[in-house]
Amino acid sequence: MFKNIISKQLYLLSYLIRWTLISIPVSVAIGSMVALFLWLLNWAIHFRFAHTWLLYLLPVAGVIIHLLYKLYGQSAERGNNLIIDEIHQPGAGVPKRMAPLILVTTVITHLFGGSAGREGTAVQIGGSIANLFGSWFKLNEADKKIILTAGVAAGFGAVFGTPLTGTIFALEVIAIGRIQYNALLPCLIAGLVGDVTVSAWGVHHTLYHIDVTDVSGQFYGKHLPVSFLLLAKVLIASALFGLTSMAFAKAVHQVKSIALKVIRINWLIPVCGGIIIILLTFLLGKPDYLGLGVDAGYPNAITIVSSFHQGGADFFSWLWKLIYTSVTLGTGFKGGEVTPLFYIGSTLGNTLAGILNAPVSLFAALGFIAVFAGATNTPLACTLMGIELFGGEYALFFAVACFTAYFFSGEGGIYAAQRVAAAKTDDNYLKKIFSKYRP
Structure with a gap:
């Protein structure tokens, strides 16, 4: 032995x-x-x-x-x-x-x-x-x-x-x-x-910051480490983050599919994509949704960093970035999807914080990681990303946001080659439940 x-x-x-x-x-x-x-x-x-x-x-x-x-x-x-x-x-x-x-x-x-x-x-x-x-x-x-x-x-x-x-x-x-x-x-x-x-090599990364937020609560006079009301708001927002992840993945695939069907000459596909991006920028009157979305091209530009502050994003900033990125990647331009997902998530978090009367920087951070988690089906990695980028104080909320978004994002994602080793839900159990209500 x-x-x-x-x-x-x-x-x-x-x-x-x-x-x-x-x-x-x-x-x-x-x-x-x-x-x-x-x-x-x-x-x-x-x-x-x-x-x-x-x-x-x-x-x-x-x-x-x-x-x-x-x-x-x-x-x-x-x-x-x-x-x-x-x-x-x-x-x-x-x-x-x-x-x-x-x-x-x-x-x-x-x-x-x-x-x-x-x-x-x-x-x-x-x-x-x-x-x-x-x-x-x-x-x-x-x-x-x-x-x-x-x-x-x-x-x-x-x-x-x-x-x-x-x-x-x-x-x-x-x-x-x-x-x-x-x-x-x-x-x-x-x-x-x-x-x-x-x-x-002397290359540095962008730093993000969550303002100090009291997440504790009260229940019949007893102090609780987590506010149930805030947790409920996080769950609602996270479900929307997951649905947005699904919308992004489908939008990119749909743009590719439509472009291939409608435009027969392949080199014209990126030409049309580029023209659409130019027209959208003229329509909106600002270049905020071009490029990476991290650094500001001019004062008060909407960026990932600005979305962590009150008033740092427009109501539909997340939707415009989704459209811009879907057109860019769907028509043959190169780059990744994740930083645009950060932008979509953080600006959507900013918008939802205003609607739900929730902490802006916390919800921007939750959207940042949760939309990414839903689109890539990697909730564990994204929970860790929240801890590495924003600190461990809000780890519970990071986990709740990422796993909720993961379930609401559907079975697909931005990577077509990603396989399903285990379904997100017990399909047989659900079939039994819903079969009872079939006419």
Whole structure:
């Protein structure tokens, strides 16, 4: 028995050392590439702020992106879905060209005013570089799945400065209702090293803040750690966050489907998308819904940061950002969905706080993570994101918001390749309940 225990511990030690040695160089490479991407993205956004006329060239930028993927993209066009499929069942692999191609095309999208994010780019950078290292290290099929998952963790953790969120997101996003625990250690190492690498390059992340809010309550004169009234407001808002997640996912898919059916010439699809974005901006009379939505292009612009303050968002800011991003991504421009989801969620939280007479910064934070949780079906990762970004004081509300939004967002999401390992609800039980009321 003693020999068996020693043998098992030595095996675990060798496993730890092996994956540490594999994960560190992969994560340093991914973190360095993400740091370069974030630097270029920041330059592109502020250059557009200083040269607003660039928006008029958005249709031309769309044609350039289309041609780049037509000439060099091949399977890389599938983006995050290709990486998820490769983790499920390794096939042709993730092409090396995916990382530089998505980096360049995302920067082009933002330089000319497209409404997109950065998570998709970071995940694709992570998957592409991880796959390259996997071939260099001559990993077998099972290990390639793990290194690809770790690449996702490194990319996500590095781009947002949330290593724990990146770890759980990579494990949770692959399949709804199942977590791949054998990749937990490599993902944790990758998420941490990727984030540290970005910081080492001097790239910093946006800081968000929740104003101090008393969440305690009273019940028949007894003090309670949580106010039932505030909790009820959080539940109502979170259900709406989940429905908004579902609306966003369906809107992006619908724009793609309609564009392919209506516009027969493929390169005209991004041209039409760019023209729609330009017309919407003229209609609204302000550029607030272009680009990433984090930095302000002018004083009093509506951004994610401003949404944490009273009056920091218009009533329908969340809807306009949803439309802008659906058109941008649905017509072939590149970037991620997550930062726009942050914007949609935080501005919707700002609006709902006014309607429900609730703390604005708290509800903006809840929307920030909950809409993301619903759209990606990753409530655990998003709860951790709330803790990493806003602190642990409101962890209970983060969990309630993310899991409620997760259930109200339906079975689908923004990733078509995401599989359903376990349904969100017991369908058989529900069928029995509703069958009683059928005529």
